[in-house]
Amino acid sequence: NGDDLLQPLESCISDAERFKEAATLELTCTCGAHFAFGGIQESSYYTVTFSGIQCSSCGTQLSSLRVASQLERLIRHHISLYYAGWVECDDVSCGVHTRQVSVYGKRCIGNTGRSVGCKGVISYVYTDRELYNQLLYLESLFDVDKARRQELRPLQDDTENRIRSDSGETKKGISQSTLDALAEQNRDTFGAFQSVVQKYFEQCGRRYVDMASLFNFS
Numbered sequence: 001n002g003d004d005l006l007q008p009l010e011s012c013i014s015d016a017e018r019f020k021e022a023a024t025l026e027l028t029c030t031c032g033a034h035f036a037f038g039g040i041q042e043s044s045y046y047t048v049t050f051s052g053i054q055c056s057s058c059g060t061q062l063s064s065l066r067v068a069s070q071l072e073r074l075i076r077h078h079i080s081l082y083y084a085g086w087v088e089c090d091d092v093s094c095g096v097h098t099r100q101v102s103v104y105g106k107r108c109i110g111n112t113g114r115s116v117g118c119k120g121v122i123s124y125v126y127t128d129r130e131l132y133n134q135l136l137y138l139e140s141l142f143d144v145d146k147a148r149r150q151e152l153r154p155l156q157d158d159t160e161n162r163i164r165s166d167s168g169e170t171k172k173g174i175s176q177s178t179l180d181a182l183a184e185q186n187r188d189t190f191g192a193f194q195s196v197v198q199k200y201f202e203q204c205g206r207r208y209v210d211m212a213s214l215f216n217f218s
């Protein structure tokens with residue numbers, strides 16, 4: 001089945017590469033601070049403690065309900081992007097970005113909207129593959145085993161911080177023993193967040209995708 005096919009792919013593509021284009025999950029604390037959540041890894045903006053995600057600005061523990069609802073809101077946003085069906089022209093000089101596809105099929109309607117003046121071909125801006133990848137990324141954020149193996153997509157802002165501060169004292173990551181402990185302590189809570197994502201996989205009917213079409217870049 002689809003899961004068997006997924007195994008070798010997951011082992012040869014890193015999350016950093018695979019989820020390069022995925023939108024980050026921004027969490028907002030009750031204090032108003034918001035930050036990109038990258039799972040159990042080092043961040044200047046949040047800490048994963050033994051009992052969940054803690055805001056570094058005010059020290060508040062974000063409630064599970066808060067995290068789940070913000071996660072769900074992001075998922076719905078991406079699903080609506082996909083269903084909105086925006087298309088664009090492959091001719092860069094044309095730049096048509098529209099939702100009007102039904103009449104003209106794959107041929108660009110051009111800037112006049114009357115299918116003249118452009119020989120470009122239009123395609124979906126937000127593809128099912130991107131939506132699928134986005135959901136996989138969000139699911140990965142709560143994958144405690146990936147966190148233990150330090151395989152999560154690195155946080156962009158923190159990478160920059162590390163580079164900036166490398167003349168000073170070395171910023172040390174979370175130790176392996178702490179990672180192991182945090183993974184176990186948060187397994188159930190994070191598993192519940194993964195279920196939130198999985199619910200949408202099932203809803204979209206994309207849990208078992210046709211891998212051939214997903215990875216056909218021709």
Ligand SMILES: [Zn+2]
Pocket residue numbers: 029030031032033055056057058059060
């Ligand atoms: Zn806060």
Ligand SMILES: [Zn+2]
Pocket residue numbers: 089090091094095096108109110118119120121
């Ligand atoms: Zn065009």
